[in-house]
Amino acid sequence: MAGCLKKGLFKIRKNRKIAKDIYLMILQGDTSAVTAPGQFVNIALNGFYLRRPISVCDLSGDMLTIIYKVVGHGTAYMSKLEKGRHLDLLTGLGNGYDTSCSGDKPLLIGGGVGVPPLYYLAKKLLEQKKHPSVILGFNSREDVFGEQEFKALGLETVITTADGSYGISGFVTDALKNFHNYSYFYSCGPEAMLKAVSDASESSGELSFEERMGCGFGACMGCSCKTKYGNKRICKDGPVLKKEEVIW
Amino acid sequence: MVNTHVNLSGFELDNPVIPASGTFGYGYEFAELYDINILGTFSFKGTTRDPRFGNPTPRIAECASGMLNSVGLQNPGVDQVIAEELPRLKKCFRKKVIANISGFSRDEYVCCAEKLAAQEQVGLIEVNVSCPNVHNGGMSFGTCPSSAAEITRAVKAVANHKPVYLKLTPNVTNVAEIAKACEDAGADGISLINTMLGMRIDLRKRKPVLANTMGGFSGKAVFPVALRMVWQVYEAVRIPIIGMGGVSSTEDVLEMMFAGASAVQIGAANLQNPFICKEIIEELPAVMERLNIQNLTDIIGAAHS
Structure with missing residues (x-):
């Protein structure tokens, strides 16, 4: 679970395009505040007032990997940053996924830019000798990323595309129909996908939500939502919520 | 050694940073x-009589x-603030806090003020008559001199002798006139500015970014407007002023004080950098020395001739 956030400078080690509008950045710095998969970092960018919250895709020593999508001016600026530059990050934000609930055969279901946090989650589950399987959904062939990385971990990895140009034609829920006897699920992606996954799932699970944030650490109440367990802040009490508490 | 102490109507602060x-x-x-505890004090989340979830999301936009x-x-409502938030705060904050209250009727302001004024942890009551984000309340009381005065009198009557500061909106033609009306009604001080009303449109969705269409504009960009209003209110009233609006650096704090602020609040900058107040407090003595300021109280309003 979440500890205490840290603020620090990270050096860009890599920043390259890996799919349509999708970039992978490796940052080097003090990663000690990151305590769980599914947490995020909040990145200050010159000329932009608010930080950009991006989930942690991988962590190894002092190297932190993020995968982000260019959706506006801020992320477009990020995509042009060259290695060697430093970025001011808040790290250790959000609750993250609870791996203790997973059971032996959890299912990881990601959509688009919601795929990255599932990678670090998969590694953590493997460390705990669990046996995860993976469904990744994208719009089209040119959007697909991460397939080789999940397969390299030795995991069954199914890809869906909405236009049928790669993998199974349809949504992640079309692939989900073929999975039974999974012990738990973890999901991250657009809200419509999360709802569909929640409705179709045969087990309990956890879903990671997105919202426009002010601070990213629980101070401003900018990203509040109502849950069955009371009001929660997506940035501090989330971004991961249990299936049972979500009010759709 | 420079002296960073300031005083808000008898409420002593080690430094002006709030x-x-x-x-x-x-x-x-x-x-x-x-x-x-290094802070002068802080002003807690605007509290109303009843619990409020607030507006739908998105609630945040950048500019x-x-x-x-x-x-x-x-906010969780005044009763829960007293039952849960204040006891929890007591464990990590030994100073007195500023209780920020808001409401939709005179009775709601009175209810909150009365309950919070009775709390030993509360050192000052800041009455928000300036929230731009709620309908039929907040700002509607602060845009008219007579209703601002009415709320002032009503809160003063139940404030248990604690200082009462009215927090004013910049979304008016003549802020000095409203500040004067509050002073005449017995206000101990004035806080300003709350946020300016603004909006953005999402070109892809062809809709406002904020679910509530409009919202309060804050951050570095509003500093010159806030400074100007503090200046104008200082010329109009004799009671202390807490200046705020876009303050993001030690130099901004000092500018606010030269314009007439007795203490300075820092808002949006906390969201960008959660350590900003700490950094400013640590830097303040060195900046004062560089500018030959011995006592911070000497510069309050000192830019006025």
């Missing part, structure tokens, strides 16, 4: 990050050198 309401919760998120929020006074 995190602004709505950007510091009830304190304890920040207490995890640094010892918040050049600033941001918009339409949170809409989300």
Whole structure:
């Protein structure tokens, strides 16, 4: 679970395009505040007032990997940053996924830019000798990323595309129909996908939500939502919520 | 050694740096990050009589050198603040806090003020008559001199001799006139500015970014407007002023004080950098020495001739 956030400078080690509008950045710095998969970092960018919250895709020593999508001016600026530059990050934000609930055969279901946090989650589950399987959904062939990385971990990895140009034609829920006897699920992606996954799932699970944030650490109440367990802040009490508490 | 002490109507502060309401919760998120006892004090999240969830999301939008929020006074209500938030705060903050209250009727302001004034932890009551994010309340009381005066009198009557500061909106033609009306009605001081009303449109969705359409504009960009209004109010009233609006650096704090502020609140900058108040407090003595300021109280309003 979440500890205490840290603020620090990270050096860009890599920043390259890996799919349509999708970039992978490796940052080097003090990663000690990151305590769980599914947490995020909040990145200050010159000329932009608010930080950009991006989930942690991988962590190894002092190297932190993020995968982000260019959706506006801020992320477009990020995509042009060259290695060697430093970025001011808040790290250790959000609750993250609870791996203790997973059971032996959890299912990881990601959509688009919601795929990255599932990678670090998969590694953590493997460390705990669990046996995860993976469904990744994208719009089209040119959007697909991460397939080789999940397969390299030795995991069954199914890809869906909405236009049928790669993998199974349809949504992640079309692939989900073929999975039974999974012990738990973890999901991250657009809200419509999360709802569909929640409705179709045969087990309990956890879903990671997105919202426009002010601070990213629980101070401003900018990203509040109502849950069955009371009001929660997506940035501090989330971004991961249990299936049972979500009010759709 | 320079002297950073200031005084708000008898409420002594070690330094003038005060995190602004709505950007510091009830304190304890920040207490995890640094010892918040170094602050002058802080103004807690705007509290209403009844619990409020606030407005639908998105509640946050970005703009050049600033941001918009339409949170809409989300808070657990005054009774829970007293039962849970204040006891929790007491464990990490030994100073007295500023209780920021809001309401939709005179009775609601009175109810909150009466209950919070009775709390030993409360050193000052800041009455928000300036929230731009709620309908039929907040700002509607602060845009008219007579209704601002009415709220002032009503809160003063139940304030248990604690200082009462009215927090004013910049969304008016003549802020000095409203400040004067509050002073005449017995206000001990004035806080300003709350956020300016603004909006953004999402070109892809062809809709406003904020679910509530409009929101409060704050951040670095509003500093010159805030400074000008503090200046104007200083010329109009004799009671102390807490200056705020876009303050992001030690130099901004000092400018606010030269314009007439006795203390300074820092709002949106806390959301960008949760350590900003700590950094400013640590830097303040050196900046004062560089500018030949011995006592901070000497510069309050000193830019006026």
